[in-house]
Amino acid sequence: MPIDKFTTLESTYVPLPVENVDTDQIIPARFLKATSRDGFGENLFRDWRYNSDGKENADFVLNKSEYSGEILVGGKNFGSGSSREHAAWAIHDYGFKVVVSSFFADIFQNNALNNGVLPVIVSPKFLVNIFEAVEKNKEQKIVVDLEKQSISLNGESESFVINPYKKNCLLNGFDDIDFLLARKEKIEAFEANNK
Amino acid sequence: MEPKTLFDKVWDAHVVETIDGGPSVFYIDKHLIHEVTSPQAFSGLEARGMKVFRPENTIATPDHNIPTENQHLTIKDELSRKQVETLIANCEKNDITLYGLNHPYNGIVHVVGPELGHTQPGMTLVCGDSHTSTHGAFGAVAFGIGTSEVEMVFATQCILQPKPKKMLITIDGELQKGVTAKDLTLYVIAQLGTGGATGYFVEYAGSAVRALSMEARMTVCNMSIEMGARGGMIAPDQTTFDYVEGREFAPKGEDWTKALAKWKKLKTDDGAKFDKEYAYKASDIEPMLTYGTNPGMGIGISGCIPSEKDIDPTELPTFKKSLHYMGFGLGDKLIGKKVDYVFVGSCTNGRIEDLRMLASAVKGKKKADSVTAWIVPGSKQVEKQAIEEGLVEILEEAGFKMRQPGCSACLAMNDDKIPAGKYSVSTSNRNFEGRQGPGARTMLASPLTAAAAAITGVVSDPRELF
Numbered sequence: 001m002p003i004d005k006f007t008t009l010e011s012t013y014v015p016l017p018v019e020n021v022d023t024d025q026i027i028p029a030r031f032l033k034a035t036s037r038d039g040f041g042e043n044l045f046r047d048w049r050y051n052s053d054g055k056e057n058a059d060f061v062l063n064k065s066e067y068s069g070e071i072l073v074g075g076k077n078f079g080s081g082s083s084r085e086h087a088a089w090a091i092h093d094y095g096f097k098v099v100v101s102s103f104f105a106d107i108f109q110n111n112a113l114n115n116g117v118l119p120v121i122v123s124p125k126f127l128v129n130i131f132e133a134v135e136k137n138k139e140q141k142i143v144v145d146l147e148k149q150s151i152s153l154n155g156e157s158e159s160f161v162i163n164p165y166k167k168n169c170l171l172n173g174f175d176d177i178d179f180l181l182a183r184k185e186k187i188e189a190f191e192a193n194n195k
Numbered sequence: 196m197e198p199k200t201l202f203d204k205v206w207d208a209h210v211v212e213t214i215d216g217g218p219s220v221f222y223i224d225k226h227l228i229h230e231v232t233s234p235q236a237f238s239g240l241e242a243r244g245m246k247v248f249r250p251e252n253t254i255a256t257p258d259h260n261i262p263t264e265n266q267h268l269t270i271k272d273e274l275s276r277k278q279v280e281t282l283i284a285n286c287e288k289n290d291i292t293l294y295g296l297n298h299p300y301n302g303i304v305h306v307v308g309p310e311l312g313h314t315q316p317g318m319t320l321v322c323g324d325s326h327t328s329t330h331g332a333f334g335a336v337a338f339g340i341g342t343s344e345v346e347m348v349f350a351t352q353c354i355l356q357p358k359p360k361k362m363l364i365t366i367d368g369e370l371q372k373g374v375t376a377k378d379l380t381l382y383v384i385a386q387l388g389t390g391g392a393t394g395y396f397v398e399y400a401g402s403a404v405r406a407l408s409m410e411a412r413m414t415v416c417n418m419s420i421e422m423g424a425r426g427g428m429i430a431p432d433q434t435t436f437d438y439v440e441g442r443e444f445a446p447k448g449e450d451w452t453k454a455l456a457k458w459k460k461l462k463t464d465d466g467a468k469f470d471k472e473y474a475y476k477a478s479d480i481e482p483m484l485t486y487g488t489n490p491g492m493g494i495g496i497s498g499c500i501p502s503e504k505d506i507d508p509t510e511l512p513t514f515k516k517s518l519h520y521m522g523f524g525l526g527d528k529l530i531g532k533k534v535d536y537v538f539v540g541s542c543t544n545g546r547i548e549d550l551r552m553l554a555s556a557v558k559g560k561k562k563a564d565s566v567t568a569w570i571v572p573g574s575k576q577v578e579k580q581a582i583e584e585g586l587v588e589i590l591e592e593a594g595f596k597m598r599q600p601g602c603s604a605c606l607a608m609n610d611d612k613i614p615a616g617k618y619s620v621s622t623s624n625r626n627f628e629g630r631q632g633p634g635a636r637t638m639l640a641s642p643l644t645a646a647a648a649a650i651t652g653v654v655s656d657p658r659e660l661f
Contacts, residue, residue, distance in 0.1 A: 019513040020389055020489050024627040029606040033260065033274035035234035035281050047629045052615060075513065077390040080423060080489070081627060082606075083325040084232065085341035103390055106359075106425055107325060111341035124509075163357060165217030176343070177243070180351040183212065183220055187353055190211040190222055 003116035005173040009097055010143045012069035014061055017131045021074050022081035023108060027090040029082075040086050041093030062094075066138045073100040073130050073142075078119075079108025088115045098144050100151070102127045113166050114176065120144060120151050120160045129153060146170060198464035201430050202361050202396050205336045205461065209319045211353060218355040224318040226253040226348045227304045228291070230260055230282040231608070232323025236346035237285040247289040249352045254313060255286050256294040258303045260608050263571050263598035266296055275609065289349075302574020302600045305329040305542035309413060310576055312442025316431040316458040321348060326542045326624065328419040331428035332412035333435055334461045336396070338426040359425045360394055360470040363463075365401035368477035373658035375552070376411035377544060377622065377641035379403065380418040381483035383475065385493040393423030395471065398463060403477035404429060409438035410548040417543045418624055421490035430462040482657055484529050485626045485639040488517040492626075494529070496644065496656050502526040520628055521636050522616075529638070529654045536619040537568040537649040538631070539595075539642050541605035544622035545573030547580050549642045553595075554586040556646040556661045562594035563652030569611065570595050571603040595649065607632045620648040 031043040048060050056063045072091065078101035079087065088111040091099060099112060100120045112119045122130070130153055133140045143152040146167060149159050162170075169175065180187075199207070211220040226249075233255075240247070247253060260275040270276035279296065286293040294300040300307060305326050308314040314330045320337040321327060323345045330337035340354060347354045364383060384391075397419050399412075407415065412429050419427030429435075436455060439445045446454040481495030494500065502525050506514050518525065523532075539545070539553055550572065562568050570590055572578040578600055581587050587597050604611040605623035607630070613619045615634025622645050626637040640648070643657040650660065 017512070018516065019510060020491075022489065022625075022627045024606075024625065024630050028629055028633070029259075029608045032231050032608065033272075033278055035278060036238070037235050047633055052633065077393070077423070080389050081325065081625060083323060083339035083341055085235075085323075085343060088341070103393070105390070105423055106393055107339055107341060111343070114341060114343035128509075163217060165214055165355070176355050177239075177347055177350050180220065180347055180353055180355065183353075184351060187211055187220070187222070187351055191352075194208075194222075 002173050003114070003170070003175055006097065006116060006118055006146050006170045008143065008145045008147070009070060010141055011071050012139060013071035013073050013134060013142050014067045014069055015131050015134050016061055016072060016074045019075040020077045020080055023079055023084050023087035024081055026079070026087040027084065032084060032086050037089050039093065040090035041095070044090040044094045067134070070096055071098040071100060071142050071144070072096045073127070076101065076103045076124070078104050080105040083107045085111045085115070088112045088117055092117050100127070100130065100142070113170065116170065118144065118146065118170060122151060122158055122160065126158050129156065198467040200361050200463045200467045200469065201334060201398055201428060201461055202336065203467070205317055205319065205334070206358060209336070218357040220353050221356040222319065222353050223321050223348050224252060225308070225313060225320040227308055227320065227322035227327065228253060228255045228345065229304050229322070229324065230257045230278045232342050233285065233345055234278060234281045235342050236349055239346040240349045243350070245350055247291060247349045250290040252352060253291045254294070254308070255282060255291050256301055256304050256307050257282055257296055259602045259606065261296055261601045262609050263601050263603045263611055266599045272609070299575050302576065303542045303545060303602055305417065306545060306573030306577065309333070310442070310574060312439055312445030315439060315445065315454070316435060317461050321354065325420045326417050328424070328426040329413050329417040329542055331416040331419065331426045332409065333439070334428055334431035334458070336426065336428065339420065359396045362392055362395040362397045362424070363469040363472040364397055364399050365472070365474040366399070366403040366477050367401040367474070368403055369406070370403055370477045370480060373643060373661065374480050374482055375641040375643060376407055376414040378480055378483045379477070380415045381485065381490065381493045381639060382480045384418060384422045384490050385483065386475065387422045387473070387491070389421060389489045389491040390423045392419065395424050397424045397427040399427060399429050405432065408548060409434055410546045413546070414543055418490065421624060431458050482641060482644050484644060484654065486521060486523055486529055488520055488626055488628050490624065490626060490639060492517065493639070496529060496654070500525060500527045500529070530656065532654045533618060534566060534620050534648040534653055535617040536613050537566055537645045538571070538604045538619055538621040538623060539645050540569070540571030540573065540603055541623035542573065543624045544642050545571060545577065547577050549622065550577065550581050550586050551584070553642045553646050554589045556643055556657070557593040557595070557650060558589050560593055560650050562649040565652045566649050568595040568649045569598055569604060571598045571611070572600045574600050604631050606630060613637070620645045620654070
């Protein structure tokens with residue numbers, strides 16, 4: 001499945017200053033029963049977003065109308081826990097194109113990249129600046145430039161790291177399977193040598 | 196030749212091609228699948244007009260979603276049933292071996308692989324499940340993947356992976372009486388934190404690790420993911436070979452001899468370099484218990500929850516949020532806290548040794564009336580063995596409820612949920628908010644600590660009881 005192309009994005013953002021946001025919070029296990037990739041956005045952060053009576057929890061940031069945008073900013077160690085790709089699907093389905101944190105769990109980071117969601121790693125200090133800036137001004141924007149590997153806020157910039165191969169995939173909307181399928185002969189040769 | 200780590204040896208032997216500045220094309224020997232993370236991968240494959248490339252290297256078992264009662268009946272929950280039926284249909288279409296519900300080999304994917312001898316030293320194994328790290332106990336490179344990667348393995352038997360960094364964790368000395376592999380792993384995670392090994396593949400070494408049984412090693416490797424590690428592994432030795440020999444899908448005869456010769460070379464060479472090393476003393480480890488909402492929030496059972504002064508001020512809001520969810524206070528002691536549910540099971544502690552440990556602890560005793568105690572074996576084979584060995588009888592006499600195999604209350608995708616606000620001492624691997632059901636409060640512990648909680652109805656030190 002080709003992924004969305006990503007080049008640059010300028011957007012307001014949604015702050016979630018909580019550390020160790022695990023994938024059970026992003027999409028609780030009881031919503032993993034689907035057999036397609038669609039519709040997971042509805043249950044993104046389900047148990048934080050809704051009270052046990054099913055009503056919206058007014059204190060949760062996704063329910064506050066003053067925050068919006070295609071960028072989600074989380075605390076340190078975002079996406080830990082279960083390998084469920086449904087977490088990346090839920091974030092993508094809800095409409096986020098970028099997740100910013102000072103630290104991502106491995107499998108989540110990979111799952112995000114495989115679904116056209118760009119994980120941007122910033123320094124702890126820059127992360128604090130991002131959280132503070134949006135409290136002063138809800139219209140505050142972040143600019144993410146994948147080509148230059150830079151993230152900017154109020155004229156202040158940081159560069160971020162991304163694997164060059166994955167960068168190329170995102171810039172062009174390529175997915176890994178096409179890449180692997182083009183190497184089938186090499187894979188078969190490897191198998192023959194290791195019999 | 197440059198000295199290599201165990202991890203290097205297995206990893207390097209499976210690289211088909213290294214992409215300049217990018218990941219490697221990494222070959223997978225064994226692909227384990229279940230009903231939850233595979234359907235979208237199968238449909239992706241079908242959309243490309245393809246079938247599974249190497250179905251003989253793939254095994255399937257439904258586990259996450261299945262009920263643990265009345266497994267002979269149709270699954271009541273419509274969505275769960277559909278997911279399991281989808282797995283059956285996809286396996287049929289693609290000639291994949293399926294250990295379906297009621298099959299004598301059905302069970303949790305990470306229990307089934309080793310007990311049937313599918314898991315072997317030196318292999319690469321993946322599964323759309325983070326606890327695939329379990330299989331590293333055999334000296335295999337095993338890790339969890341996402342559904343897009345499941346589709347990659349279906350299509351090409353490979354994934355694209357950058358090579359992780361290497362970490363060595365050495366634990367020397369002897370574990371105290373009443374301290375188990377689960378305590379060892381909860382201790383290490385409490386030291387390193389939930390992100391402490393992110394980006395690394397861990398090798399566990401040292402005399403305390405060498406002394407562990409195969410099933411105990413699986414418990415340790417299983418939890419590696421909880422400190423962020425891609426996987427954990429232990430060099431194979433006689434304990435490993437004795438465990439694998441004679442299992443249904445293990446090599447036999449001449450193949451066994453050949454395999455054994457290869458497996459004996461699977462160890463870290465003297466002088467091989469790790470990117471990070473940690474060393475701990477086994478004698479420092481107490482029975483462990485978690486008090487918070489991630490597996491890194493663990494303390495020795497006689498200890499106290501950290502106070503405000505012990506917490507990094509930037510992390511204090513998240514820390515307090517977690518304690519608030521658990522209904523605990525800063526500086527609280529855990530001993531004596533009320534327990535409502537006890538769950539023994541999961542891919543961490545649902546093996547026969549765990550049930551033996553539990554049965555020998557509670558033999559002749561009765562669980563507290565206020566506690567609901569569930570035992571969920573990791574597989575049909577574990578269930579069968581527990582019946583044959585008389586463990587079920589002992590446990591039922593003590594008031595425990597034996598259920599049928601599956602992931603069950605570890606992630607509560609089926610009906611086995613801990614009610615909101617209730618406290619559970621659980622032998623599973625995750626205490627995340629709502630993990631065992633919305634609002635459930637989970638304390639992770641060993642089967643012995645779970646037994647102590649069941650008998651007394653409160654958090655109790657197993658060393659004083661058994």
